[in-house]
Amino acid sequence: MISLAAEAVERGLIEGLLYGSLLGALSVGLTLIWGVMRVVNLAHGHLIVLAAMFLANFYTLYRGHLIAELFNPVAGIVTMGVFGAVIGIVLYYTSIHPIIGKVDVITLKHEMATLMATFGFGLTLYGLHYALAAWTGEYSTEPALSWTFGKPPYVELGPAVTIEKIKFLIGGLSLLLALLLFAVVRLTNLGLMIQAVAQDARALALVGIDPVRIKLLTTIIATVFAMAVGPLYIAWVSSATPASESIVAPLAFVIVVAGGLGSILGTYVAGVILGLVYEVVVSVTQEVSIALFVTFLILLLILALKPQGLFGGLDDRVVSLIRGRGESR
């Protein structure tokens, strides 16, 4: 059933670009907490799905009231971001602080311990959905969100190629989120401290900055950015279950590794490329399983051949471009 028709490829390319933008945004929070702070956050996917499902549930529940607009996919970015700050504090003090909440170098053993602890935290979030559904009766574990944007809600690119306008909105907002995180981490003083704590926490303490506080802030920022993307994710896929995590999280890990650990723009670019590959394969073969097979095969190949990632140096180059040649070395 392979179709190489121009429409199929064209549609695959455009949707892939937009979906890839979303995938990039889904992964930048992970590259911050894992790549920069060395915490392998296995709860990342659960955080995204939590935001997505809360949004869809509350939007449906309060439909017709004014509060519902707090939970539309655009305003929801802010709502869920704020909520993410709270969850970030909980995540830090339950799962990360007991292990690396000291002024110390993070060793491999700590890395594995945080991996297990965040894994437990993620499982808790996973169970939370079912617990809420059982206890309240009004919470759905399979919420759907039907939210359209613009009139007509799609763009006609050709006789057989239509793409929903909301997908363009999602792609654009995803790019903005990724750029925002890049600006926070690479262009502010806080960002400098975040990078410093990963390199040498003791040296940071010597110049009078509390590394533990920076670790807390990093966790909060990473969680905020994970949960802020949840609304965009549900707007794209339009329905989610707690098990959606098992699609989101592996993709995010693939993209972070492909982009180069810790490189925010590199991760975003890797997301765009993977989105393109995925959508073009889906569009051409009409088969989701083969597209996912190809995606994860790419991960294994990158891990085998270039584990340092493809675009690790992108952030530095862009920073020196912005700051001009004078300031960079």
Next chain:
Amino acid sequence: MRLFRRPGFITISILLIIYLIIGIMGQYGYASAVLGNAMDTMMYIGWALALAIIMSYAGYVSFGHAVFVGLGAWMTALVVMNIMGTQPFTPTMFVFSLVLAAAASALLAFAVGFVVLRLRGAYFAIATIGLDYVILYLAVYMLRRAGIAPPLLFRNLNLTIQDFYWMHFIVFAITVIVAYLAKVSRFGLGLAAIREDEEAAEVMGVDTFRYKLLAFTLSALLAGMWGAPLAFRQAKFDPYDYFSLLNSVIMIVENTVGGLGSFLGPIIGSYIYYALYWTLLTKIAQASFVVLGPLIVAIIALAPEGLVGWLRRRFPRLRGALE
């Protein structure tokens, strides 16, 4: 014969004798109510010990270990439905499935481990998750191409619950004995050195890469074997179910709760998980993760050495008995 006096050997003997007695009683029509539970616990212990070789002995967490159980089940499906497509069930069919499942899993683990185990840290964990998805979607695609919407249901083999029980028992015995020998041998000592400090182990002359690769391959071989009794018992090959990350989660939880670095840990962890499963999971289903999740976080934060490790630290006199 120092081996026979070791506590681990006694543990194995007790386990095998108990499950043997249950099996013989089942054969004569008694104890049929507990046969299912006995099979479940054997499988959970088997899974936990299979993962333990790489996770608990060597300290490398494989998050996608269910891939080998699934691959084993896939190979079993191939034997039952394609290779021996019309023959009635014979023990040869089971042995053939078992060998093919073990060989395929070991081969896959060797190939992937060969490239990924050179990397430290989380890369290995991530790679095994990726591997799980690669094989899952490959299986789904192959089934679809053959015109089958998963799951693939087996033809009727006229097997009884007693037959399933002995299948489980055989694989259980192999797993327990191999996992124990891997722990107490020179090989196990090398793995323990890697777990505690890989650089130091390397300096002391442990060929770390070879040890890790062998551990991963052995661990995959045992996990792969478990695919065969599982597929025979459920009489189907269900990729979404067998490759599910939930199965990997179960193995990891059992090892973490029981205690890393010991032989007894995964066994005790399995019983605890199974008890929790019966009291929680059957009643409140997935909401039970609200209990299991914090349990893992608490264990990692408070007693990272798990239940057995905690007992060993708390009661030094028991140290000899808890291997």
